[in-house]
Amino acid sequence: MKPPPFEYFAPTKLPEAVALLSASENARLLAGGQSLMAMLNMRYVFPDRIVDLNRVAELDFIEEEAGTLVVGAMTRQRTLQRSPAIAAKLPVVAKALRHVGHFQTRNRGTFGGSLCQLDPSAELPAVALAYEATVVAVGPAGQRSIPFEQFPVTFMTSSLASDEILTAVRFTPWGGKVGTGFSEFSRRHGDFAVAGAIAVLAGETGGPIRRASLTLFGIAEAPKRARDAEAVLVGRRVTADLIEEVAALCVAHATLEDPFGSAEYRGHVAAAMAKSALSEASAELDRQ
Amino acid sequence: MSGAAAARTICLNVNGEERSATAEPRVTLVDFLRHGLRLTGTHVGCEQGVCGACTVLIDGFAVRGCLMLAVQAEGRQVQTIESLGTVEAPHALQRAFLKHHALQCGYCTPGMLLSLAQFLHDVPDPTEQEVREAISGNLCRCTGYHNIVKAALDAAAELRGAREEN
Numbered sequence: 001m002k003p004p005p006f007e008y009f010a011p012t013k014l015p016e017a018v019a020l021l022s023a024s025e026n027a028r029l030l031a032g033g034q035s036l037m038a039m040l041n042m043r044y045v046f047p048d049r050i051v052d053l054n055r056v057a058e059l060d061f062i063e064e065e066a067g068t069l070v071v072g073a074m075t076r077q078r079t080l081q082r083s084p085a086i087a088a089k090l091p092v093v094a095k096a097l098r099h100v101g102h103f104q105t106r107n108r109g110t111f112g113g114s115l116c117q118l119d120p121s122a123e124l125p126a127v128a129l130a131y132e133a134t135v136v137a138v139g140p141a142g143q144r145s146i147p148f149e150q151f152p153v154t155f156m157t158s159s160l161a162s163d164e165i166l167t168a169v170r171f172t173p174w175g176g177k178v179g180t181g182f183s184e185f186s187r188r189h190g191d192f193a194v195a196g197a198i199a200v201l202a203g204e205t206g207g208p209i210r211r212a213s214l215t216l217f218g219i220a221e222a223p224k225r226a227r228d229a230e231a232v233l234v235g236r237r238v239t240a241d242l243i244e245e246v247a248a249l250c251v252a253h254a255t256l257e258d259p260f261g262s263a264e265y266r267g268h269v270a271a272a273m274a275k276s277a278l279s280e281a282s283a284e285l286d287r288q
Numbered sequence: 289m290s291g292a293a294a295a296r297t298i299c300l301n302v303n304g305e306e307r308s309a310t311a312e313p314r315v316t317l318v319d320f321l322r323h324g325l326r327l328t329g330t331h332v333g334c335e336q337g338v339c340g341a342c343t344v345l346i347d348g349f350a351v352r353g354c355l356m357l358a359v360q361a362e363g364r365q366v367q368t369i370e371s372l373g374t375v376e377a378p379h380a381l382q383r384a385f386l387k388h389h390a391l392q393c394g395y396c397t398p399g400m401l402l403s404l405a406q407f408l409h410d411v412p413d414p415t416e417q418e419v420r421e422a423i424s425g426n427l428c429r430c431t432g433y434h435n436i437v438k439a440a441l442d443a444a445a446e447l448r449g450a451r452e453e454n
């Protein structure tokens with residue numbers, strides 16, 4: 001099918017985009033279009049106005065400042081995948097991006113667009129949760145910061161108001177020795193995952209885990225931290241038995257049911273993915 | 289900055305030429321190329337970003353022509369299958385596709401070729417697995433992919449040879 005009619009604006013400055021967005025009751029922001037254009041073509045959405053962010057150059061950046069790494073909302077997934085700063089400081093971003101669609105969709109798709117789309121199986125929102133990122137948004141009332149944990153409110157819906165624009169995502173890379181692991185199961189390469197897991201572990205080589213982050217995705221309305229599993233990991237040395245023990249806790253986190261899998265099935269897939277993500281992370285930690 | 293929903297002249301640089309036609313802003317790039325500019329080499333399949341039949345290059349990058357509006361391509365270099373090679377002087381990929389029987393009905397072929405053109409530029413010496421991953425976003429219902437992979441590896445070797453000669 002073809003998109004329904006809409007008026008189209010392509011501002012070049014952020015304040016213009018904010019004004020254009022808030023001046024219509026039924027406007028939509030267009031980022032990489034890799035989800036929105038398909039929804040328009042299928043007529044799932046009928047916006048009166050499209051505000052295209054692709055010419056707002058100030059939203060496309062990767063910046064390091066005093067212990068933080070800030071990624072602009074319009075940074076292309078391809079750019080992130082190839083950034084040396086991202087690879088060094090936030091290795092899970094690069095590991096996850098290989099699984100986000102295909103290289104052609106990553107040429108257009110943006111970081112901010114993926115966070116706002118908030119597909120329950122999407123990799124990048126899970127990465128933002130794993131690293132405890134903070135989302136920065138602007139609207140007519142000014143700027144505010146939202147911890148990513150509070151960003152999703154329900155299925156594919158963020159806590160942004162309809163007149164707010166996500167402008168950047170702020171990360172605080174972990175210090176010291178860190179190992180990371182990413183694992184997902186999908187039916188074909190590039191498909192949305194059935195379920196997946198991200199592990200970030202910090203500690204001393206061969207010593208106890210000092211800090212642990214275990215994120216599951218594809219198992220609930222939005223990505224979810226397995227806090228119970230993290231609590232078990234901290235203070236312990238990673239062994240095969242410990243990995244089995246914490247992976248088993250992941251099964252119960254699954255609540256999402258759809259024609260592609262029951263919650264029980266997704267929970268077991270997530271547990272298997274958690275096992276391999278934790279093994280990868282602990283092996284990485286041991287190599288340092 | 290333009291704001292109307294009404295049709296207007298859209299002017300694009302396609303295959304090195306300035307081309308224009310009248311269209312509404314809601315018209316996708318692939319429909320504009322096919323209906324507005326009568327460049328029908330680019331195909332349309334799913335219109336959902338899944339099949340890759342509509343692939344074109346924008347400033348050298350392979351993108352889904354069905355997931356971009358024509359107006360968004362203003363000021364950019366658009367390259368379609370019409371410019372990849374000619375009957376007299378086919379591109380290395382086109383020669384390899386012919387040699388390895390990498391097409392049957394041809395529906396997926398323009399998208400396969402342009403996707404592989406960017407991919408071999410990024411990764412000049414790929415493994416078979418890397419080629420398979422690269423074309424995972426281009427669906428082919430005829431060939432079973434094996435011959436496309438063979439053709440891509442063959443073209444990669446030829447393009448590397450040509451680069452060394454220069």
Ligand SMILES: Cc1cc2nc3c(=O)[nH]c(=O)nc-3n(C[C@@H](O)[C@H](O)[C@H](O)COP(=O)(O)OP(=O)(O)OC[C@H]3O[C@@H](n4cnc5c(N)ncnc54)[C@H](O)[C@@H]3O)c2cc1C
Pocket residue numbers: 028029030031032033034035036037053073074099100101102105106108109110111112113114116117119121122123124160164165166167190191192193336337338425
């Ligand atoms: C074949 C195919 C396979 C895919 N596979 C995967 C996959 O495996 N994993 C995955 O995660 N994704 C996948 N995707 C989707 C991914 O490519 C998109 O990049 C992503 O979902 C949306 O990003 P975008 O930049 O394209 O945003 P758009 O599609 O432009 O926008 C998405 C939504 O977010 C809103 N929005 C965008 N930017 C902002 C902003 N700055 N502030 C506020 N709201 C905003 C838009 O209004 C819209 O509602 C796939 C897509 C295709 C076509």
Ligand code: FES
Pocket residue numbers: 331332333334335336337338339340341342343352353354355
């Ligand atoms: S028609 Fe564009 S991807 Fe299928």
Ligand code: FES
Pocket residue numbers: 390391392393394395396397427428429430431
């Ligand atoms: S040759 Fe027929 S779809 Fe690929």
